[in-house]
Amino acid sequence: MTDNFAELRREWDDLAEEVRRHRDLYYNSNPIISDAEFDQLLAKLQQLEDEHPELAVPDSPTKEVGAPVTGSFDDVEHLERMMSLDNVFSEEELVNWLARTPGPYLTELKIDGLSINLVYRNGELAQAATRGDGRVGEDITANARVIEDIPHALQGDFPELVEIRGEVFIRPEDFPELNAQRIEEGGKPFANPRNTAAGGLRQKNPEDVKKRRLHMVCHGIGAREGFTPATQHEAYEALKAWGLPVSEYTKRAETAQEVVDSVRYWADHRHDAIHEMDGVVIKVDSIAQQRGLGATSRAPRWAIAYKYPPEEVTTKLKDIQVGVGRTGRVTPFAVMEPVFVSGSTVSMATLHNQSEVKRKGVLIGDTVVIRKAGEIIPEVLGPVADLRDGTEREFIFPTLCPACGTRLAPQKDGDIDWRCPNTRSCPAQLSTRLTYLAGRGAFDIEALGEKGAEDLIRSGALVDEGDLFNLSEEDLLQTKVYTTKAGKVNASGKKLLDNLTTAKNVDLWRVIVALSIRHVGPTAARALAGRYRSMQALIDAPVEDLAETDGVGGIIAEAFKKWFEEQWHRAIVDKWAAAGVTMEADTSDEVAQTLEGLTVVVTGTLDNFTRDSAKEAIVSRGGKAAGSVSKKTDYVVAGENAGSKETKARELGVPVLNEAGFITLLESGAAQ
Template sequence: MAEKRDTSLSSEAVVPTESGAAHRHAELVTVIDEARFRYHVLDRPTLADGEYDAMMRELVGLEQEHPELRTPDSPSQKVGAELSTDFASVDHIERMLSLANAFNAQEMAAWNERVVKEVGTAPAYLCELKVDGLAIALVYEKGRLVRGVTRGDGRTGEDVTANVRAIKGIPSQLTGTAEHPVPDLVEVRGEIYFPSAQFEEFNAWAIEHEGRSYANPRNTAAGSLRQKDPRVTAQRPLRMVVHGIGARRGFAVNSQSHAYEMLRAWGLPTSDRVKVVAALDEVLAFIDYYGKHRHDVEHEIDGVVVKVDDLALQGRLGATSKDPRWAIAYKYPPEEVTTKLLDIKVQVGRTGRVTPYAVMEPVTVAGSTVAQATLHNQDVVKRKGVLIGDTIVLRKAGDVIPEVVGPVIELRTGEEREFEMPGECPSCATPIAPQKEGDVDLRCPNTRACPGQLKERVAYLAGRSALDIEALGYEAAAALTCPDAGEAPLKLEGELFELTLEKLAEPQMYQKARGKEAAEGAQELVPYFYTKGTKAKPSAPTKTTVLLLEQIEAAKTKELWRYLTALSIRHVGPSAARELARVLGSLEAIRDASVEDLASVDGVGPTIAQAVVEWFAVDWHREIVERWLAAGVRPSVPARAAGPQPLVGLTVVITGTLAGFTRDGAKDAAQAAGAKVSGSVSKKTSYVVVGENPGSKAEKAEQLGVPVLDEEGFRALLAGELATAAEPDEAAVADGPQAAGSDAASAEAAVDAAADAAADADEEIA
C-alpha cells in the first residue's frame, strides 16, 4: 500500500469487556471508514488488505455479540465506500450569519465609532483576509469529522461530507495537545478555495479534456465541491482555511485569536495572515497593505474581515437578523465585471506580432476604467468563445492587463457575430503570416517600414526597463512615428537623438475638441508637441516638449545595458543585457562579437547569442546604433570593482523588496562583488535573498534546500562574511521564505521582473 500510518489499533481480534465494546467498535469504525475512503476515493490506501480484512472481521464479531452497535452507518452495512451524495439538506447546529460591508475608510470609521460607543472602550480588533471561496461548516464530534455542510441560507445547507473529506488538508480526525485537547463537539467555519496558482493550469486541462474553461477560482471551487462523485473532487486541488467556531461543547474560549490558536492546535488549516491590532489606524493599514498585495496570496481575496477579538464584547454587541454587529467586511473594488463587447480589432506589436483586442463599453474594474483588453491571438478568441456583441465577463487582477474571461451565453440575442482575423497588417497592409511553421501568432514581416511596429519599439525603448525617458509616453511615441497629420519626425528609432524643436513642429493628433461651441464627443486636429496658437499668442513648444528633449539629451550617457535592452532584440531583456554590458563593455564590442564570444557570457547562452548576432547582421539595425553613436550617445559602464570580489563563482537570486536597496541596486551590488545574478532558482543557486513579498522563488528555494538570506544576511554576504554557499552562516540565513524586508511594495521590482520574463513579448493593450 502507498501510505502507512499508525492506526493505534491491532488487527488481531480482541475480547473487550462489556463496557469496552462500544469504545472498541467506535475505534474500528473510524479506522475502517478512513481506510475505505482513502482506497476508493483518494486512491491512496493506508491499510494492507490483510489488516483491513482482520479489522472487518473483528467489527462484524462485535456487532454479532452486541446487536445494538449495528447501525445503518456501520461499515458492515455498507458496500465499498460512499462514492456519491445527493446533497441532502442539513440544518446548521448554529446559524451561519453573513457580514455587513464597508467600502471606504469613512464607513470603517463609522462602524468603529458605533462599536466603541456600545462597549464603552476601544477594543482590540482581529484582522484577516476575506477569502473569495465557498463557505463551509465542519462538525467534529470527539475529534472525528462527522459532517460538512455548505452555508446555504445560513440555517440549512447541503451535506457535502464525502466531498469535504476528499480535500487535502482537512483532517478526518482532530489531533489536540495537552493545552488544547480534542473537544467533545465543535462546529468549524471556513472557506473552501481553489488555489490561484493552479487555476490557470486546471483551465488549460479543462479546455483540452472538457472543451470548456472556467470563469474564476471561486466558482470552480464551488463546482468542484458539489461533484456527485467525490473522486472528482479529490482530483481538484481544493484547499480550506478555517476562520471561526460556531457551536461548541467541552471547552471554553475567550477571544477570536484564542479560538484560532485552538483550531491550529487541533490540526486545522488556519491562515498565517491574521493580525490583532489595537486601533482603527492599524486596521486601515492592514487593509491598505493587502489591497496592494492581494495577488501575492495563494487564494483569491475580495477584502478584509475585521472582528472584535474579545468574545465577551462580541456578546454585548450582539447581532441583527442577518449579521453580527461585532464584525464587518471591508470590500475591495471588484475585479470581475460584465460589459458589452462592441468590437474586436487588431494591432501590431514591436516584434511584428498582430494581436486582436477587445473594444468594450467602458467599465470600472479594480479601481480603473477599462475600455480595451487584449485577446492575444485568434486561437484564444475561439477558445474563449466570445462573439462581437456579447455581454462578457472582464477581469483585471490589480495592475495587470485586463482579461476577457468569457461570454455570458444566457444573454445572447442572436445578433452577435464571429470575429475573423484579417490577412493584412492593420498598420501597413502587408500580408501577415506565421514567422515559422507551427507558430500560432501571425506577424507582419515589414519590420523596418511598418509605422505600427516603429511606434511600439519607440514606446518600449523609452520605458523604465530601457532608457527610462519619462516624457516619451505611448501617445508621444505615436505622434513621433505615425501622427494623424503632418510629417512623422521619426522614420527609424536611430533618429531619436537627432530630434530638434523644429522637427517637432509638424505632427498633429486628434484630441477632444475644447471650447464652448465644441459638440459632445467632437475631436479636432491639434499640434501635439506645440501649443495650438492664436492670433494673440503664436504656437510654441509645450513645456513637456522642452522636457522631452532635455531627457533625450540626458539619456545619451545612460547605462549600456539600457541601450542594449532598448534595441528590442528578441530574448534580450534587462538581465541578459546587464551581463553582456558588464563583460563586453560597449555597443561596438557587442556588435562585433561572435556567437561563441556572446554565449560564453554567464547567463547568456546560445539562443540569446544567436539572436544578438542575427540582429546586428541586419543593415538597418546597425544603422540605428551608428546614428546613436554619431549623435553623441556614450553609454556608461560601471567600473569593475578594484577591491576583493568575495562572491566570484556564486549564483544569487534576489526576490521581493529590500528596504535598503532598489532592485537594480541589489543586483549591481551582488555583481560588483563578483556574483552571477539569476532570475530563477535551481539546485545550482548558491543563495536566495528575500525581502518583503518574496513570491514563489523563496518557496522553491526552501523546496530545493537552497540557503535563504534576509537583508542582513545579504549585507553579510556582500561583505565576505559568508565564505561559501556550501557552508552558510546560520545566523545570517533567514528562517524560511518569510525573511524580513521592507513594508512597501516595489513597483520597480514588478516592472523589471516582467521585462525579464517577457523580453521578446509585444506590448499589448493596457
C-alpha cells in the first residue's frame, strides 16, 4: 500500500510540475504546447486527484489561477481577485451544468488573448495589470495607455471606482504582417497571435507596444464603488456608455436551449469574429444569483467555458515539398508527423508560396503550430522557435518542376508565385485541372476524383481534358482505377461514362469555370455567360467589351482573352462542343434578373436555404452576394443567430429582412 502510494505521489509530482511549467510559459513567456494539449494535462491531473483525493494539496495546479509573476515589471495586487473559468468539452457536460445553474444567461465568445485588469478612479485610468496568479499581477499601466481601445478617461456618469476585466488580442488579419516585421528585424517568429499579444503587452518601451496593433474587449467587472448593476448585461451597457469596448457578439439567452443553439452556431462561425476564439463563455446574468452560487478556489460557479475541439496543435515539420496546381502555380507544403486536429488526423499543410515560408520563419525540423479551420486545408501558422536544437535547416525552393522537369519562373515580373510554364503537358497540371473541372462548381463529375484523374493521364487514356467527353470503355481499359483485376471496366468506370453523359448538359457558366482560365471563377463566369449567352459570342468579344461586364474588369477580361489565343485551348472547346457539351445558355428556364444592381448580405441560419443556395439564388438573379455589410449594401437577410452583421446593418440603416422578406425580394426585387 505504501509503495503504491509512493508511486502515485511520484506520478502526481511529475504531472503537477509539468502543468506548472507550461502554465508559466503560457502566462510569462512563449508556450511550447497548444492550449488543447495543456487542457489534457490539467484534466489528467484533476482525474488523478479525483480518483485519489489523498494526493491533492492546497497549492495544487488544479486549484490555482494563472501563474506567479516572474517578469521585471512591478507587482500590483488586484482589488478583487481575478478568477479563472472551469471548462466543459461536450454538449452533454454543458447541458448538465445548465440543469443545475438556472438562467437567464449571457453567452460570450471566449477570446484567445491575454487577460488585463484596469482600475479607474474618478473616471481616470489609474492602473493596468496582467492577471498574474489572480491576486498579484504585473503593472503594465504605461503600456495599456498606448492601446487605442483603452480610454484614459471614462465619459458620462461613471462611478468613483471600478475595476474592469478584459482581454487583449491581435486581430488575425494583422498577425502575418507583424510576424514578418519581427523576422525582418532579426527576432524569433511568434507561433500565433495570442503569443504576439502577450509579448507586446510586456514590452519595456510603450512605443514598441504601439507597433503590435493591440486591441481590447471588456468581459467583466471586479471591485466597484458607486456602481451596483443588477445584471451582467446591465454592467456591459454601462461600460459601453463610459466609452469602454464591449463585445458585439454577447447575447442574452433566456433558456438552456438558447445557450446550446448559440454554442452550435459559433462552432460553424468561429472565424467570423474579429478576434481568435476557442469557445463560448456562459454566465448567469443576474448578479444576485452570481453571489448566491459563489465560487470554488479558482473559478466562479456561475460561469462556464464551453471549449471547441482544437483547431491549433503542434507537431514536427519533417519536410517541405512542393505541389503543382492546375494553373502551373508551384506551392510549398509541409510534410508533418501525423496529428489529430479539428476532427481528423492530418500530415500535410499548406505554406502558400516561398515568400510565405520565409515570412513565417519555419525551418525543416521545427516544431510548428498548425491550424485546421473546419474543412479547410490545414495551414502552418509558425514555428515554436524556443524548441529548436540546431538541427533544423532552411527550405530551398526548387528551380525545376517536380512533375515534368521544366524550369520554374514567375509568369511576369513582380509575381510572388512561381509557375511551371509547361501548361499543356505537365502531368501534375493536367490531373489537377481534371479534378477541378469534375468539382461541384463545374461539371460535377462524381466518379472523377484525384486518383482517377492521375490514372487517366499517366495511362495515356487522355492526352489533355479536350478528349474527356470522348472517353470510351476501350480507353478506360488502359487504366487501373477504372478496371477490374480481370481487365474489364469496373463499376467506377461505368459510372464515370454515365456521369460524363449527364455533365454535358450543365449551365454555360459551369463550362467556363471548367476551362481553368486564370482569375475566372464562378462569379465572373456567371456574369460573362449571363451577358453573352454563348461561348462563340464570348470568344468574339473584344477585351474592352468583356471588361465592361459587371463583376469582371480589365484583369479578368485580359486573362480570358489571352487564354483563347492558345490554339490548343481553342481545341479543347471545339472538342467539347463536338461531343455535345453546352455552348449556349438555355433561355427556356432563364431566371428573371430581379436583383440586378443590388448587393445582398445573408447572415445567420435560414430554414429553407443553405449558405450556398442563398448565394446561388442572389447571383442567379443578377445580384451580388456580399460577405460583409457596408453603406453600399442594399439588404441584409438575417436568420437565426445573425450576430454582428445584423447589428451593423441596423447601425448603418440598411434594411434587414427575415426569410419571408428574402423570398419576396427574390421574386419581385423589392422588399414589401
